[in-house]
Amino acid sequence: MRTGFIAATVAAWMGIVAGSVLSAEPIVDGVVLGVHGGFGPNREEIKPEEEKQFRAVFEQALRAGRDAMSKPDGTSLDGVEAAIRVMEDSPLFNAGRGAVFTRDGKNEMDASIMEGKSLRAGSVAGVTIIKNPISAARVVMERTPHVLFVGRGAELVATREGLDIVDPSYFWTERRWKQLQDRLLEEQKKSGKTSEADSQRKLRRAEWGTVGAVARDKNGNLAAGTSTGGTSFKMSGRVGDSPIIGAGTYADNEGGAVSATGHGEYFIRYAVAHDIVVRAKYRGTALPQAADEVIVGRLKPAGGEGGVIVLSPKGQFSSSSNTDGMYRACISTDGKIRVVLDRE
Ligand code: ASP
16 A cells, blocks of 8 residues: 555656656755745846845845744744735735735735644635735734634724724725726727636736745744735635635645745645645655645646745745746845745
8 A cells, every 4th residue: 555655656756757847946945934926027027126126025024024033932923924014015016005906996805824833824805904914814813713704804803903904095006007907908808708718818927926925933833824916807706815724825834834826716726735735744745846746747737827935844945836937035044035036
């Protein structure tokens, strides 16, 4: 039985190698915190000024996260929350301030956070007035007996717990509004129904900028979190993978921490974050390899575009993506920061 299992595992992995679908992303050792910013503009398209801004926000997020973790009682959860808050406050990413619009012209945000030691988790979906949805996810985890709150209920919890509440207009940005107008115009020109393949093609990278973080603290405890405005032009009420524990976010000290970005419907169906972690946990597959198996080996053939960042229980940071260049960055125990925008 055991031999059969190993043979099947090796065969599956060999199949991936033979099909040369390995993403061959570098692995960075000794990482305390890693972040992603979804899929930003193509390397060829990004202007030097924009590039500088992305790098600056990543560095700020990593430093904020590391500082939060280096306090005497600082934890990986503190690191994840602090880093994501910085990215939520920046209009550059599709999360918080820079969230994309629904087709009705609203900003509906989703976020989640999970602790690898206890498997506690919290998330919010479809929120419109919470300045930092990641903090609301944490409040759900720590101050309610539940895991997931939606819409008004989530907003009431956040208000009651003293989080920053803003007018929905806080999330209006010129760039995202223009993206919506362009899309509306395109849709008007088109007749007939939009098929899934069509709508997927339309998930253009300029609109992908979901943010996420994975962290490992001094006690070796892992955490993961993800925050997003969802997919641009989504129907009102649509919820993606980011607030779904096991799809867009997962952390287990015995397997690893994962945060995802991409076509959420696929990430939900394939339970991507959980699948990656349990391959490492139960099968002993190295986490970067497990990520490739799922993202490149399973998701890509199915047509689900996207990627993940992963952090192993030993602090190895890596990413896997089945489409061009996820924006990502990490900080190691020695304070060294690495930022990778697209294919560097
Ligand atoms: N995964 C997100 C969602 O489907 C979108 C993204 O990552 O850009 O809501």
